[in-house]
Amino acid sequence: MRIFSKIGRLKSLGRENKKKGMDFEDRVVKMLERRLCFNIQRNVILKDKHNNRSEIDIVYGIFFKKYIECKCYDNSPVPLEDVAKFKEVLTLNNINIRNGLFFTSSVYVPRATTIGIKTIDGTLLREMELRSSFIGILKFVFYCVSFMGFCGSLIFVINHYKNNFEIGRKRRSGGGSGYI
Numbered sequence: 001m002r003i004f005s006k007i008g009r010l011k012s013l014g015r016e017n018k019k020k021g022m023d024f025e026d027r028v029v030k031m032l033e034r035r036l037c038f039n040i041q042r043n044v045i046l047k048d049k050h051n052n053r054s055e056i057d058i059v060y061g062i063f064f065k066k067y068i069e070c071k072c073y074d075n076s077p078v079p080l081e082d083v084a085k086f087k088e089v090l091t092l093n094n095i096n097i098r099n100g101l102f103f104t105s106s107v108y109v110p111r112a113t114t115i116g117i118k119t120i121d122g123t124l125l126r127e128m129e130l131r132s133s134f135i136g137i138l139k140f141v142f143y144c145v146s147f148m149g150f151c152g153s154l155i156f157v158i159n160h161y162k163n164n165f166e167i168g169r170k171r172r173s174g175g176g177s178g179y180i
Contacts, residue, residue, distance in 0.1 A: 017072075024072035025057050028103050031125070034132035036139040038062050048092040056089070066099055073106040083112040083119065090117075 025042065032040055040060040045053055058068035069086040071078050083102055090100045097116045105122045113119045120128070 020072045020074075021070065024103075024105055025070045027129075028058060028068065028070055028125070031129045031132045032058070032060055034129075034136050036136040037066075046089070046093045048089075049094075050092070052092070054089040054093065064099070066101055067095060068101045068103060071102070071104045073104060075106070077106055078102070078104045078108045078112055078119075080109055080112045080115070083108070083115060083117050087115055087117050 029040055029042065037060045039062050040058065042058055044056045044059045046056060047053055056067050057070045060066055060068075067090060069082075071082060086100060086102055087097055090097050098118075100117045101120060102117050103120045103125060105125070107121045108119050
């Protein structure tokens with residue numbers, strides 16, 4: 001009987017850990033949405049050149065994609081092995097490691113932060129969450145101003161060619177060569 005009760009507790013613990021991990025991924029996705037990050041995808045399956053499958057927790061971006069691994073550890077730091085495994089998954093899939101981000105709710109062992117993957121611990125994540133709405137507003141304003149600048153440039157170009165077309169038509173009708 002003891003064996004079955006231990007198995008039941010392990011299954012229950014596994015479900016709890018999976019739910020904590022999914023909740024943590026939700027937290028990161030909400031922060032990214034407030035920062036106006038585009039094309040956010042969850043649980044993306046990648047196939048490397050050896051036909052091995054790997055799952056990336058979160059991928060976002062249109063032209064410049066970022067790949068995120070999330071680990072929700074309560075009382076222990078993220079070990080080097082977890083970060084190194086994520087780095088290897090990126091490398092096997094021909095993804096530059098600079099495009100990888102590793103989020104955790106806790107901290108990292110010191111060596112895990114030195115292998116080339118950008119690591120974000122619980123403290124930094126809280127700061128990012130606090131600033132995310134402000135960054136989202138700044139991005140929105142930037143996109144609006146850029147769009148207005150694009151429209152202004154487009155109007156300028158259209159008017160320029162329209163004026164040149166009119167000048168050319170007047171020259172041609174007046175017996176000129178028509179060239180400007």
